[in-house]
Amino acid sequence: MIKIGLLGLGTVGSGVYSILEKHSENLKSKIGTGLQIEKILVRDVSRQRDIDFDSGLLTDKAEDILDNPEIHLVVELIGGEEPAYQYILKALNNGKSVVTANKLLIAKYGQELMKLAAEKGVSLYFEASVAGGIPIIRPLRESFAANKIERIYGILNGTTNYILTKMTGEGQDLETALKEAQRLGYAESDPGSDISGADAAYKIAILSSLAYETVIDINDVHIEGIENIEPEDIEIARELGYLIKLLAISKFTADGVDIRVHPAFIPENHPLASVSDAYNAIYLHGDSVGDVMLYGQGAGRLPTASAVVADIIQAGKEIYYGSPDINGDIYKNVHKVMDISQVENSFYLRLQVKDKPGVLAKIAEVLGKNQVSLASVIQKHRQNPVVPIVLVTHQVKEENLQKSIAGFKNIGEIVAVNNIIRVEEL
């Protein structure tokens, strides 16, 4: 019998409890022995909970689990940095395998925790930390092991994908779409880290670390959120044959790892363009397998619990058969991360200019000086006395584009640079 200590009985913890109860016989036959939840740590043992469970299992003392020699496997579903980090350290140090869904901890301390697990001869699994129910961690470590992964594009945040879908399909503004996402339970009451792109950045950092077997410092990931996307940008994107998505991008290049999260124009006929509402997807390219897309629910009680239970089965087998997951240093390479100023992209620029002759020539001169060439120029309907102008550049180094934007300050006819969005041809 494998004895489990559950840290947390919230959204995901209660889903894990339910699946372990519902599928206990099936899981037993998969592992070779049964799984038993021995104790559950929560903050408030007296709180009413909306699942049927044995309340005698609850404790508010972490040591009841972490120092309990009967418990083989600790499943961390508290979230956040502390005390979750200290609890995982203690569990590993006490010779217990750990399963976690905590993206922040894995992005920040993945290497240290994996090393500690290996030293202690136990396993650490984190399938649910990226893209909820979509299996991507084990595929990256095992199924795609015969490949050099060259690029990963992810739609890794359900809240922002839901908002952009509503802005695109129903012409809603960001605020209205966000309120609806919160009403439906897709967005947290504080959606800051979703909207800002930080949540997706942790996830792409984890995927890149595994794909390139290196440590990616989250502080090196260039992050922009969807705060500035306006209905006008979405409408113009559609006219040009694109959709706007919050993309998490990671490319292995000769100049380093190009890793970033930002809104991007993507071609409307690309498979990622069909990923709508709160769904997530990962589209990657390996040198042997070619293009692969994985699609599914990136969050939610049961989809996330499905990934956690998959890890529990794996860890349970290893405990039962006495063969922990010791597969070398998965962060063994050193690769630098490219500075965003050196990354090349094509860009969409939406400007407002005074309706005067010669203004386009002045803009073209500034762009030309900075080696920025234009793929298209669109003048939208006049809104006297200003005219909205849309420019789409060819591929250009980001620093040259930024120099051009700085140069625009000397053109008195430019009233505003409303938005700048990268165009990813994928």
Ligand SMILES: NC(=O)c1ccc[n+]([C@@H]2O[C@H](COP(=O)([O-])OP(=O)(O)OC[C@H]3O[C@@H](n4cnc5c(N)ncnc54)[C@H](OP(=O)(O)O)[C@@H]3O)[C@@H](O)[C@H]2O)c1
């Ligand atoms: N929700 C999702 O869809 C989803 C998707 C992917 C990954 N994840 C990850 O899964 C993890 C859990 O998320 P969740 O949504 O299930 O969180 P949640 O609903 O807020 O549940 C957190 C649980 O941890 C307990 N807890 C919190 N702080 C504690 C502390 N200091 N000591 C003891 N217990 C504490 C809470 O106790 P009380 O019940 O007493 O308050 C609660 O049971 C996070 O790492 C999250 O990023 C979640």
